[in-house]
Amino acid sequence: MLNLLTSTQIRQADSHTISKDQISSIDLMETAAVAFTDIFTNQYPQKSTSISIYCGTGNNGGDGLAIARQLKQRGYSAISVKIARFTDKASPEFDANLKRLAEVDVAPVEIKNDNFEGENAVVVIDALLGTGLSRPVEGYYRALIEFLNKIPAKIVSVDIPSGFCCEDHIDPKAAVIHSDLTITFQLPKINFFFPESGAAINRFEIADIGLDEEFLAGQDSHFKLIRREDVQKILRPRKQFSHKGTFGHGLIVAGSDQTMGAALLCAEACMQTGAGLTTACIPPQGLAGLNARIPEIMAIIRERSFTFTDLEKYNAIAAGPGLGYSEETVKLIKDMVLKSQVPLVIDADALNMLSQRLEWLKKLPDYSILTPHMKEFDRLFGQHNTWWGRVETAKKKAAENQLIIVLKNRYTFIVMPDGKVCINPTGSPSMSTGGMGDVLTGMIVSFLAQGYEPKDAAILGTYIHGYCGENYPGYICPPSALVKNIPIKISEIMGENWL
């Protein structure tokens, strides 16, 4: 997993790299400027593009000056540099790069107050403030940020959008550059994965500046980014002499006479993800649909006052999708919570039952997996105004109850009982349709049934679910189409050793 660090830790990595590689800070700045320019010129290959670079007087601004020089040296002919001289302080690296700018005969314009002249460049490079942000942006900086956010130019931010805080609560009223593209150095910043960053960051790319990988990996951080190689390491190829029993038996307790679709999606996802056997515990009305749509799935019919007598025969159990909320279903879930010897995957209506009976949390088998979206989470653990607050609560509740909480969003947070927060990078807005959660639940319970550890089942299910969705060749990805792609995408991720 990729260790995600705070801005302080990244600064420590700077100085560690500078001393270890025997380079100077200005060298590192030059490396950063070259790395940024490589990505930028790919994005804007036309050398006549009019580009205005707005520089603060710290190292973020220093980067901006070095980038201006790089662009000029690469033949970009319409470069203008504007220095926000709102303080008499300037970093040595900024000063050094200001001198070097003269080498390529770019004469910067100094802005000393808030009467900004018109700006009609096609692209603005935002190098005002970076990870040195230490307080809310006010005064001329705020005015300049608000001015730049209003012009039609595309904005490309250096390292982070100016005014953006890299970790901790994001203040929705803060003055932050709305960047079309953020080219960030070495690591994505933790807050890039929090929904509140959406206004400031349309998309981001990583510029590797050669910081010491060992040092970065050795830093203590709760936040880890799941990478394809992590998933490849967890996935196990199938042995030649295996049979359906080898891959476990998953039980899906879902569906009601009004909402059978969720049960079908969940059950099919469990089968398509590779469980040896899948049984769906459904109402009588659902049987015809189940058999017609997914003949591979076995059924237990939930007649009135149905109770389980043989839960132990299942390797993994998921409950909730489309289950409905009645005295019967509450009794059924209570039965499972108290009787099950294997971790449960609790989703949808079953989560809502849990939120009315929090005492059940402690009764769930250890490492059971809750898969709430934001509203279900707040119903369970109280109203939250920020996602940072939700993640902090999820860490606490996961530890208190020895649970795994899959807090679903564009970048789903998988919160482990040990406080680790594994962030899933896969997925896409094309997946924003009802039924996606039912599929995810089916995928997670399937990996559990196949014998994967709960934390691995949550990681695999979430990563592959998003991977299937983001690779679906359509404007939106229907959940019933996504499930068909699961086996193909798993073998694609595994590469040649999938069998």
Ligand SMILES: NC(=O)C1=CN([C@@H]2O[C@H](COP(=O)(O)OP(=O)(O)OC[C@H]3O[C@@H](n4cnc5c(N)ncnc54)[C@H](OP(=O)(O)O)[C@@H]3O)[C@@H](O)[C@H]2O)[C@H](O)CC1
């Ligand atoms: N490893 C890397 O990622 C590298 C990053 N580089 C670049 O360096 C910046 C960080 O540079 P730094 O000099 O630490 O700080 P900034 O340029 O972000 O800010 C400059 C100064 O601005 C002041 N400040 C802080 N908050 C505010 C605010 N709200 N309003 C106004 N001014 C503010 C603060 O100074 P004070 O003395 O006023 O507190 C900052 O020091 C990083 O983002 C990268 O772009 C390196 O170039 C290469 C390696």
Ligand SMILES: [K+]
């Ligand atoms: K910036």
